[in-house]
Amino acid sequence: xxxxxxxxxxxxxxxxxxxxxxxxxxxxxxxxxxxxxxxxxxxxxxxxxxxxxxxxxxxxxxxxxxxxxxxxxxxxxxxxxxxxxxxxxxxxxxxxxxxxxxxxxxxxxxxxxxxxxxxxxxxxxxxxxxxxxxxxxxxxxxxxxxxxxxxxxxxxxxxxxxxxxxxxxxxxxxxxxxxxxxxxxxxxxxxxxxxxxxxxxxxxxxxxxxxxxxxxxxxxxxxxxx
Numbered sequence: 001x002x003x004x005x006x007x008x009x010x011x012x013x014x015x016x017x018x019x020x021x022x023x024x025x026x027x028x029x030x031x032x033x034x035x036x037x038x039x040x041x042x043x044x045x046x047x048x049x050x051x052x053x054x055x056x057x058x059x060x061x062x063x064x065x066x067x068x069x070x071x072x073x074x075x076x077x078x079x080x081x082x083x084x085x086x087x088x089x090x091x092x093x094x095x096x097x098x099x100x101x102x103x104x105x106x107x108x109x110x111x112x113x114x115x116x117x118x119x120x121x122x123x124x125x126x127x128x129x130x131x132x133x134x135x136x137x138x139x140x141x142x143x144x145x146x147x148x149x150x151x152x153x154x155x156x157x158x159x160x161x162x163x164x165x166x167x168x169x170x171x172x173x174x175x176x177x178x179x180x181x182x183x184x185x186x187x188x189x190x191x192x193x194x195x196x197x198x199x200x201x202x203x204x205x206x207x208x209x210x211x212x213x214x215x216x217x218x219x220x221x222x223x224x225x226x
Contacts, residue, residue, distance in 0.1 A: 062097065079097040098144055139178065155216060
C-alpha cells in the first residue's frame with residue numbers, strides 16, 4: 001500500500017474526530033467572552049457599610065469639639081494625646097474628651113453663688129482667655145472635656161444644654177436642683193446658623209449653646225451620674 005493511499009484513508013477519520021471537539025471548544029470560548037466579569041453565585045458579597053454616615057457624624061462632632069476647646073491631639077480621630085495650653089513652656093493641661101451628652105454623658109451643676117464664667121481657652125501663662133458667658137448658680141451643664149495638671153482636675157469644658165435633652169433628668173432630684181437658668185452673654189457667639197441652643201437629637205444640641213472652660217471648683221460634678 002502506498003503512503004498516499006494510506007493518508008487518504010486516515011484523514012477523513014481524523015476530521016470526523018477533531019471537528020466536533022473544536023466546535024465544542026469554540027462554543028465554550030464564545031460563552032466565556034459574553035460575560036467576562038460575571039461573579040459566581042457562591043462568591044461572598046461585602047456587607048453594606050450602614051454605619052459609615054453615623055461614624056462620619058461622630059468624627060465631625062469630635063473634631064468641632066476639639067477645635068472649640070482650643071486643644072491639639074496627636075490623633076484627633078480618637079481624641080488621644082490631647083493637650084491645651086502652652087506645651088513649649090510646660091504650662092499646659094492634658095485633656096480628656098467626653099463628647100456624649102446623652103444618657104451616658106457626664107454632667108455637673110454650677111454650685112458657686114456668683115455663678116461661673118465660661119472661658120474660651122484654658123488660662124495659662126501668656127494666654128488670652130476671655131469670658132464668653134456667665135452661668136448662674138444651679139445651671140445644669142454637660143462636661144465635654146476634662147483638663148488635668150498631672151492627676152489633678154483643674155478645669156472642665158462644659159456646655160449649657162437644655163435639661164429637656166437629657167432623658168434621665170425627668171423626675172430626678174438632681175435635675176430639680178440643677179436645670180435651665182438665665183445665661184448672661186458676655187461675648188456674643190454668632191454661629192453660622194444664628195439659631196438659639198436647642199436639641200438636634202437625643203443628647204445633642206445645636207445653635208448658640210453657651211460652652212467653655214470653667215474652674216473645677218465652680219461645679220458640683222455628678223460622679224454617679226444623674
